[in-house]
Amino acid sequence: MSHNSFGHLFRVTTWGESHGPAIGCVIDGCPPLVPLTEGDIQGYMELRKPGQSRFTTQRREADEVKILSGVMVDDDEVQKTTGTPISLMVENTDQRSKDYSQIKDRFRPGHADFTYDAKYGIRDYRGGGRSSARETAMRVAAGAVARKVLQGVTIRGALVQVGEHKIDRENWDWSEIGNNPFFSPDPQAAGLWADYLDGVRKAGSSVGAVIEVVAEGIPAGWGAPIYGKLDTDLAAAMMSINAVKGVEVGNGFEAASLTGEENADEIRVDDVGRPVFLTNNSGGVLGGISNGDPLVVRFAVKPTSSILTERKSITRQGEEVDVMTKGRHDPCVGIRAVPVGEAMMACVLADHYLRHRGQIG
Amino acid sequence: MSHNSFGHLFRVTTWGESHGPAIGCVIDGCPPLVPLTEGDIQGYMELRKPGQSRFTTQRREADEVKILSGVMVDDDEVQKTTGTPISLMVENTDQRSKDYSQIKDRFRPGHADFTYDAKYGIRDYRGGGRSSARETAMRVAAGAVARKVLQGVTIRGALVQVGEHKIDRENWDWSEIGNNPFFSPDPQAAGLWADYLDGVRKAGSSVGAVIEVVAEGIPAGWGAPIYGKLDTDLAAAMMSINAVKGVEVGNGFEAASLTGEENADEIRVDDVGRPVFLTNNSGGVLGGISNGDPLVVRFAVKPTSSILTERKSITRQGEEVDVMTKGRHDPCVGIRAVPVGEAMMACVLADHYLRHRGQIG
């Protein structure tokens, strides 16, 4: 058991505070002989980095990841994993502690300040300390390693809703993801969101979002009923991301409104005798086990509470005050959660791949 | 790691197939000296039992739970837990195996038949085997024990949506829960659902549902960031229930549409200086830790695929067939999921209570 680790055979432990010297993670159980360099990881870090557009937080971090253990150059001159723990570290370089000094004794509403103080009796108030989304950078790093373990699997995430504005699923085009600052698969929605969020940011406000992550190329059979179900672990993984308030798989909450006839995915065979599901309402999971269809998971991110409006709150001493965060923040933290969701999907799948192989062979 | 266990300090392992001799669970880590008798558990089993109304499955099970270990009569003549593992067992008495014999080589669409076969190469086809909701009876039993560990905590569940029909939250009255066969807090919705489901049942169809579980009396501080967050474990717990496709906390998916001003819960103090949250959009959890407000979790149950309509499917040998389930089933499995959701809430909270006590004292 570990409060700060997830996964079982592909197990990730993260550490580090927002304004500490560094953040890092340890990946334990990675199979050996997997080619791995810092370059493999850095690309994914770039996607998540702050300061990329006017829509994301203005903190400037290099987010340069170093591999400190667990790899070695093999006889063929390729650096590979050794099967021993892989320690990754990123130094924090752009912490503006003075931005948060006013917050030292104040609980920002909607943040974890109050609850961390209630639980621990002490909290690193600078930038949210351990509760900050900065920790998610290391999840992205771990996800990059997980992807190397998953052969033939494609994992892609997309922003599908910003505030009340959903994409038009008819326009879904994966190739559009890189063409806008939102990871939107719908270029028209991207345009609408740009204008919308400009307004939100200037107003010093924030909105929520919904992210969808899809994994393809998973064989049928991954997942360990009953409490190691694939969707159980995916739900936990996404819910553990900062500011997430809901997770759904396949049809999700919409399934509640459907009838059995509408919802079940019927099965036929293709011309070489392989099973084919005619629809994918299940989102690729049946009874907690993958069925070979694309895994579809969505999660909802609440609007950040770091906004430029005064809010009623209290101090640690129990005095009523008004709090307004002046630090750097995102008008829509959901945007940067897209690479994090992909990373969590990768880590959970790598773990399930090994677990299935362990029990079944 | 255990595929069939959940929790860490209050740890529950379940076993048993739908048509095997019995089902059971082992509760490990329960504190000692907790008064516990079979009567304490049986009441909760009754709520979940099949055959209670025309809206739930017609299988007749006594569901009589026996305590096989972990308790002893103390000097004061009260039976209490000893701190050793508590083994609970329920014998299966009303299995109609012949109802499923036609299903032996066929995969029922929407069920786990296909995936269990893909994973294990063998599956107990009778009544869904291990994938059947019968397993949830033991979760309810474990939940009864968990409730005894939680002093001063109230856990209540309610059905809040059946098919497309939601309750009117303005009419919410907890005392109505026992007055209708739906665990509905809204008597008017209950009446509407009765007619609606009669139609669904007669048509041999099924619909989904949404269940809400609320826990009150939790102090601030429970939950172990980052991967042992309270909402993370609750999401996993609910998602592990059969047929669940989505989980949300507090505002859940609705939060995606809100602004920071609308969503954050402001804080004041009451007249004796205790912190008071003016609203509870968070659902009682901030940063993965309880804040003292009611914990509010909702989960969506898909419509069961056991319906009296022929559906396209295949056999294990890859032949296309039409499948129709003739066995007993629920027009709305969500109804019986209410006690199960309560039980999962109880088990997760008992676990977090002990974990918090362990780390913090």
Added chain:
Amino acid sequence: MSHNSFGHLFRVTTWGESHGPAIGCVIDGCPPLVPLTEGDIQGYMELRKPGQSRFTTQRREADEVKILSGVMVDDDEVQKTTGTPISLMVENTDQRSKDYSQIKDRFRPGHADFTYDAKYGIRDYRGGGRSSARETAMRVAAGAVARKVLQGVTIRGALVQVGEHKIDRENWDWSEIGNNPFFSPDPQAAGLWADYLDGVRKAGSSVGAVIEVVAEGIPAGWGAPIYGKLDTDLAAAMMSINAVKGVEVGNGFEAASLTGEENADEIRVDDVGRPVFLTNNSGGVLGGISNGDPLVVRFAVKPTSSILTERKSITRQGEEVDVMTKGRHDPCVGIRAVPVGEAMMACVLADHYLRHRGQIG
């Protein structure tokens, strides 16, 4: 984490008190399609049963094991594991509670009475409750299942020392194990022990013992450094057996007295190019990983404290008393620990087999 479970991928949870209705275990993670019947298990139970000779405890238990879940008759009429949890149960039939009623408030020296009371504030005093060696019957049952998972592996245990009397290792003959009531591989030692223990038993005394367990047919590569080392898990497994006070691997404590030249096992190749270790001082483990040679583990069992001599002790209320156990007991509990040691070896190896397969493939 679980106080009453061990193993990770092949995970065993035991439950049950000496004088409760039954004892049992749940095996989680067993691969599917392994042929398994009650007969496969019962044979091993017989080896451990009490009442077999005048040298072991006189409690008469049928020790009849039932499989309650996790198996199914496959298409070929063979009963096999399904990959779901396997629940095993043995009813207790010969509990003589009145034998222990005098002990209710007294702490038997050398037993766990004092410490269970200190920890839990309540203890099942009948027959030692959960601390009784009765629990080990379920380990033997689990070990029988583990053996089915391990193809080509031979696991054998032997008693190598009783009191001060060691076997002569020159006389070691595995085929002698079944010819005496001691699991001795040295028939001469067996004869000596018979006379010796007759004297010990009649004097109402007891002596300790040393058991050696050997596993052959393990490939090189099992074990997960650093904290999942094979010898680490074997040490924990043997130390968890009642009354065990020491565990060693290969040369064990003797290695402390040797030089590097004497102790290291040199390596050559055989005539088909396979590595061959010229000696096996390591006991089959190097750096925590198996090297292909026989795994050799020894553990020391202390003399039971249940003897017919009055001993100074105290009551729960803190009064000084003299305690003499009148119940049934073994003059040498080490004898019946032999099948238990074999079973623990089997369970640890099955777990490591799956873990290695999981990480490496």
Added chain:
Amino acid sequence: MSHNSFGHLFRVTTWGESHGPAIGCVIDGCPPLVPLTEGDIQGYMELRKPGQSRFTTQRREADEVKILSGVMVDDDEVQKTTGTPISLMVENTDQRSKDYSQIKDRFRPGHADFTYDAKYGIRDYRGGGRSSARETAMRVAAGAVARKVLQGVTIRGALVQVGEHKIDRENWDWSEIGNNPFFSPDPQAAGLWADYLDGVRKAGSSVGAVIEVVAEGIPAGWGAPIYGKLDTDLAAAMMSINAVKGVEVGNGFEAASLTGEENADEIRVDDVGRPVFLTNNSGGVLGGISNGDPLVVRFAVKPTSSILTERKSITRQGEEVDVMTKGRHDPCVGIRAVPVGEAMMACVLADHYLRHRGQIG
């Protein structure tokens, strides 16, 4: 489950290779508000450092530990733990990789080279990579943190045997430990060992050793039967240390030769009514739970196989070669294992303290 972590509530994960950039560990679950600075840890690192005397390896490492997360200066200007993961790191500064280049394709007998290669198919051959005792430096660091969690507990280790030469237990004086380079409590034995080991070192040979670790001030009640027994976890902890081949508690293997009368510890009460054990043959553990007496654990370390004598071995390609290690090594690795044994005792006890508090309160 984690191959490279141990403990449950006080959980330590180590990472790093002997010749990698750094080694480190992450401590998860440490209670908050524990005063902790680098100075608290550095002292213990000094005890273990190489190059301290002519009897220990000549590698010169500063072993300077840095705290990278999990602490914060509190309002009272004292740096304390925050309850979040504590990441510790030590940079490797004196790796002489060229010393090991000859070993690249050769398996050093008695080392883990062969088995790591068999398991992973790749191994970091420089200085033993992950299998090197360098990893134990981080255990010592973690142990320093664990000691801060344990109030009123004293943990001390001593070397009690070098080669065949045991101390005279009649001469045991804890205050002598710091007066000789051996952690010997017997000054006369220390003198004898000095001469003896000079001879061993000059001969390029090595010998084994036995270490004893004693913890005092533990209350009765720690330990979680059956598989979380205190002695089970201590056995695993010590066995996980490099080169350890046996572990015993209290009388250990000697108990096998004793009778029940000789071995059981009788109980009386002192003049204020507290229970007193008249002897401590149990080593402070009964039934896997502490009884309040000093915890006494001993472990045997084999002689290192890194000696200046040619030994028969093979290459990765299966060719027979003679191998002689020229790198730096210890004539008696057991000496430096003393602080490591103390650290493992501390970590296991901190974990059990929290676990007991979690289950019992």
